[in-house]
Amino acid sequence: MKTVSTILAAALVAGTALAAPSVMAQDYPTQPITIVVPFSAGGPTDTVTRLVAAAMSEDLGQQVVVQNVGGAGGTLGAGQVAAATNDGYTLLLHHIGMSTAPALYASLPYDPITDFEPIGLVTEVPMTIVARKDFEPETLEDLIAHVKENGENVTYANAGIGAASQLCGLLFMDALDTRMTEVPYQGTGPAMTDLLGGQIDMMCDQTTNTTSQIQAGEIKAYAVTTPERIDVLPDVPTMAEGGIEDFELAIWHGLYAPAGTDPAIVERLTQSLQVALANETVATSFADLGTAPVTAEEATPDALAQRLEEQIALWGEVIAAAGVAAQ
Template identity: 50%
Template sequence: MQFKRTLFTLLALGTAAFAHAQGNWPTKPITLVVPFAAGGPTDVVARTLGAAMTKSLGQTVVVENKLGAGGTVAAAYVAKAQPDGYTFFIHHNGMATAPALYRKLSFDPLKDFEFVSQAVEVPMTFLARKDFPANNFQEMVTYIRANKEKINLANAGLGAVSQLCGMMFQRAVGVQLTEVPFQGTAPAMNALLGGQVDVLCDQTTQTVPQIKAGSVKLYGVTTKNRVKVLPNAPTLAEQGLKDFEVVVWHGIYAPKGTPKPVVDRMNAAVRAALKDPDVIKRMDDLGAEIVPDATNTPEALHAWLKSEIDKWGPVIKAGGKFAD
């Protein structure tokens, strides 16, 4: 009987200490894992948000870049991390495409994480090398259909949104082009600038400077509506590709089992960061769109991820692009 009383007391003390720790959270720096290289689009978003969240959390948000396999290395790492409130994860559309792209996935995007918030969306642009022989979108589609065996379509690697956008474009116009994967968006853009590849679909965070400099040809944006940073650029949908929409969306996650009060506090920190004037200006400069409050809830992120998995699965399977 004495043993049972002692065990109960220890469990009660442990529970009280854990609850107290949650109430004081955070008491040390927080790690935000980024699945791509430093300086890349997702990294820039993460560091901008992290700096702003530090203000409201009272602790530094440290960005850790953990690369590999289209973001699945980082996702698997976070899925297995201690759910103590000090490890979080930011990822883009790759969280939704991984189940279709990888035959052997060590985590379930919908079941192995706590959902914190969406953050920002980044439009995509459809580009060609500067000397591509088409002056508008319709001429470009006509030329590609007539010369599909000769056209090289660059992307930033398996699972990258640039690859998915390219796959969706090919499906929409009824062609199969030669895809040339690179290790990231910067090498893909450099190849386009150098004329080694013909066309590329990539996000505004990477392409706006080249577009404004006249170093590439822009044929449209991939959002439902025109974007602020490129107000004169028509959407692909309004130019004939009905319902064509590809945006790079970013969500923030935590390991499964992270306490709800911690998730809620982190969600509040993300919301505050998205209203920070410095963040707003930085996102405007990048062409990124801050998502509305209604989509900044754990429930909304979960529902959005599920819808994106359903959307991209058939596209990927039709394209036959898989990895082990």
């Protein structure tokens, strides 16, 4: 029979165990933090992450390291974080691909909703339709005609199934009712290298990966995927200006921790993310890349959770309508 003292002792031990994560959270972080980018180095998500990581490092007093885990349209890196220890030292910065993967992959190694704790939205980046600098079409109208005439003879680079670059290409081909030959890469960083070298015809990618090359005249730009032209690329028309209506696509990015991460740690990371996005260097660098940080109200767990759920439903319908088979 248990005595009162035994019961009290057991309760004390249990209470200590329950309180332990919060005690740990009070000292967090005590070591470097890794943010996994599920794409190769040099791509648009990598660029965004490195800017944010540097600013978060200053705020947290610990180095925030970026680790690139590319492959399978971002699902390999996301799966690695989902399986990581939920102590706040392994995070994921992913883009819209978190919401498209359920419709694109028959079997995912994670559930985007239940296997992650959302920390906050980061930014929404416009896309650009670009091509090698010696590609024959000069305008968006010329490009549309060229793709319709040549179809699968046109090579289109992307970062694999579910990547933003592939989604944009699917929408573009659907608008033209024409198929191009897709050439998948581990990320749009290496794809851009081949585009610059003339080994590939065209690509649709985020301004964070294309702006400097467009401005330098190293690649051709045909259109942006925003309703209006953007300040950093004022001479690049919108898709609507070229005759393709209702083609709008912005690639949102979010920061996540593995499911079960202590709420106090998530709160601290959210605060740090908000500090980073308010950093003048981050804002200026984002502007130079054709984007901007989200507001403090959007850089929250609730805002990211809502965006993810809405976008999973939206892209499920879009991808089904496009007739894309799950891999």
